[in-house]
Amino acid sequence: LDYQHVQVPFEITLWIMLASLAKIGFHLYNKLPSVVPESCLLIFVGLIMGGIIYGLNDKSPPVMDSDIFFLYLLPPIVLDAGYFMPSRPFFENIGTILLYAVVGTIWNVFGIGFSLYGICQVKAFHLQDVSLLHNLLFGSLIAAVDPVAVLAVFEEIHVNEKLHILVFGESLLNDAVTVVLYKLFRSFCEMPTIKSVDVFAGVGKFFVVGLGGVLVGLTFGMTAAFTTRFTKDIRVIEPLFVFLYSYLSYLTAEMFHLSGIVAIIACAMGMKRYVEANISLKSHTTVKYFMKMWSSVSDTLIFIFLGVSTIGENHEWNWPYICFTVIFCLIWRALGVLVLTFFVNRFHVNTITSKDQFIIAYGGLRGAICFSLVFLLPDFHRKKLFIAATTVVILFTVFVQGMTIRPLVDLLAVKRKRESAPTVGEQIHIRFLDHLLAGIEDISGHWGQYYWKDKLEYFNSKYLQKILLREYDQPKSSIVLLYEKLERKHAIELAEAGQLGHAPSHPSLLCSGFLCSNNDRTVITDKKLEDTLNPDVLENIQEILARNLYRIRRTGPAYNRHTLPGETEPVEHAKEILILRHKSL
Amino acid sequence: LDYQHVQVPFEITLWIMLASLAKIGFHLYNKLPSVVPESCLLIFVGLIMGGIIYGLNDKSPPVMDSDIFFLYLLPPIVLDAGYFMPSRPFFENIGTILLYAVVGTIWNVFGIGFSLYGICQVKAFHLQDVSLLHNLLFGSLIAAVDPVAVLAVFEEIHVNEKLHILVFGESLLNDAVTVVLYKLFRSFCEMPTIKSVDVFAGVGKFFVVGLGGVLVGLTFGMTAAFTTRFTKDIRVIEPLFVFLYSYLSYLTAEMFHLSGIVAIIACAMGMKRYVEANISLKSHTTVKYFMKMWSSVSDTLIFIFLGVSTIGENHEWNWPYICFTVIFCLIWRALGVLVLTFFVNRFHVNTITSKDQFIIAYGGLRGAICFSLVFLLPDFHRKKLFIAATTVVILFTVFVQGMTIRPLVDLLAVKRKRESAPTVGEQIHIRFLDHLLAGIEDISGHWGQYYWKDKLEYFNSKYLQKILLREYDQPKSSIVLLYEKLERKHAIELAEAGQLGHAPSHPSLLCSGFLCSNNDRTVITDKKLEDTLNPDVLENIQEILARNLYRIRRTGPAYNRHTLPGETEPVEHAKEILILRHKSL
16 A cells, blocks of 8 residues: 555545535535525534544644645635626626725724724733734734635525625725735734834735736736637637636736735636637536536635634634624624715615615625635734634624525515526617717716726727637627527427427517517517518628628548547537528528 | 745646647647647657756756656546547457557567667677666566557547557556566565565466456446436536546555556546436536546646656666667567467457558557656666666657658558448447347357447446436437437538428438438438338337437526526527427427
């Protein structure tokens, strides 16, 4: 037996296997995950495993290595979050999100730090040796809402898109603030005296860290998009570039002490649309699938490790400090949300309701980032107290808040996410209104979001697409995609009704897709269609659709080591059938 | 700047990126890869990079770590090879493959070892200090044909399936022999005296290593298949299990000093058919795609590292020893193939032609396995000579043989791989003949391959499928799959001819798929079909097809963190359209 030789990969594989099997286990009992969030179950599994390890070895089980967390476990989750980020609600609410993320986090850090310092002054609690700086340092790591925990809970409760993006966006973007404040206070702790210059340098650093992250991310994202222009002949390694470039953006940002989370999100959001257009459908399925898989495994491992690391002798228990930490975390977050939302609502027509505010405040979960940061603290005599307090806050937010938030959302009847995709009618109207608003903003000289969006779109189609896309003259708009989907759906409906044989040749779909909404579609015959639309316009529409939809089937060699064996893609074929049917009319 | 912190993942990512970009680079110039095999180009890139590193640092560039090679780079390639192994030709030729792999490799080891020992006795060459055991040890590592190198070259030249599987199968299965002989001679080198007991133990060990590997692999493969029975609710982590279990089988085999390559191949071949049936179509696309991607990256890295590691001061040059090694490798392989094929041909009707024999002998490429093994040798004063000889043999086989084999295949007009998939007619006939031959073997009391295949198939459908498949009563035979494909093809043809509107409702495809071959299909109308086939039979066929093809569309929740967002699978939809059309008749 030669265990030493294979130990590292063997143990990593076994941990991942355990995590995956635990996940399968929960889903076999359908009732459990519908009551308790998966994150709680996973922490629970971790606690049990930690208990077993502790019981057997009689020493503390290994704690999650902060390096492993930040270098290997966190990036997949953030990449997944960035890649699947719904960009429209995100950019529509970017101001509010930034306000919560930056001002809100700073508010929480100082609020928690100062009030805990106040508690430390009470002689009965025996905490007078904890300085203000240490309290602020602790505040800086405990204040930040954790994206992993938020994602794990919010994706299961299906609140409306705006609410989701507000909490989730905040949890992602506050990383820049956390990085800056944490490093600032940590270096202050080691400095003999603090000059006011240092404080100003800290404020300046915040912009560098945040904007630097965005810049690094966008650079790598554009490079990734550019690279996928040339992968036509080796489809098989296409997905690789998506992962490699985003990971490099994260590592590069970390290397320069910028915000890695912000970088990887900028990279993913920047490259998504170009990469999607350049790579093959199967490659894209692989990218999406693998991203989901990877982030799912990462987050499972994080919660299990969180559980395992909780067990042991790393803790120093001090009732008042720990209890007040939990209370201050709740109070300052609630106050922060109330105050900030008051200002936000003054400048917006579409206000944040008080129910939404409650869920935003209540959804401020803490997680593995705090946990990793507290272990990265320099050694000082109260570190174990901080570890204990952090652990309690995490467990409290994940278990108590995480488990009660779903019933609360039900109880308050918070507006849920709409289940159906927007209809063509809606899409056309939204787009139309965007153009209209951009025009109004242009005329009135107001540089609002629509103005910038319009400018960006112009820049994109004028320069970026030409450089980054392989076939830049064939952009696939969401309407064309929707048209394809409707076409398919309609064919199924006809087939189900047994009408395909009898009335297959009227292009009712073309008009129904364009003119009517999905739900109350009325079948318009050939005759009526021609009456409704100007023939020129109709021809134009058909030409656009045909050009966008048709793809020549590639006839490659039968076997090639760079491609998967056999058959051209069935989806392509299926598309073609439907498209050609229209062509043949 | 904090490079230390991110060094390990950053450098790994950069290496992979370099490798992938090099690959893209070659494919941009279409002419280059069609003349020079990719493996040569990659080694060349490696040589240049090694030269640059050597020039800049003035010390030898790092050599490929044997541990990294065996633990991380080799498994993906072997997994890919095993998973996509065409099982029918493999099992049909398993006897011949094993003969080449076992007897052939032993022949080569002893042939090369003894004749090099003979060379060492010539005083003029100054090699008298190389003992017989050391020569045999060297023979054991240099004799084995390398799967990575073989795959890289043979997949580009498209020889016929039998020839391909003979060379490729040999290169995979000889691992067991190599492991045993290499470890045997290495331990003999360290023993003071060798008893005859040790030699017999070595022979016995061979069976343990080979069969043990198969057993470990099958165990993990079946467990993997069983696990995927329960992943219905979390499709996203399905692909993970395929990778985890196969990697575990490899590591476990290595841990017990069994053949990891044999284990991972047994695992992949064993689980493939069950996993494929259990997991979703998208998961399977991801599995296939990622396997190809991973193996492609691995093999790119291997060849680049091979190039880099060649540069440096690890070599001791001795013209006679190195030249004779190359010559003996060629001669003994050619002799071995000739002698073994002579015996094989006596027992087979379908003989191996002399052209095929030449290609088998000429295709005996050496690669990174030899290279890693020679670095794993215990230190002794002639190790550098062995390293030099191994490097030269690898470069000679990869460059000279690898580059000339394609023109030779053209020149000799070796039978190529057939480009088209077998027609339904052929498939039915092959299956029919299998049953017939199994029956004949049963009656004549001969336990041949068909008898065993039949028994295995019975055991599979009687027990294994019930345990391992989620829906074991719905096996998807290749005929049904072909039917789907033809159905789609036919619909496209109709659409292209503009006939879909006019004559969409005759089920001509059903009969054309079943009765006629793909090429000379004649359209048979409803009437004719009913005349040709007994109505009962027809109904039965339709019923089978309908049950196998139809799938109820799942309507899941709109968003779930374990699934990909949106839309049910378009392939499923497209299928349904076509199937329902038939149903509605």
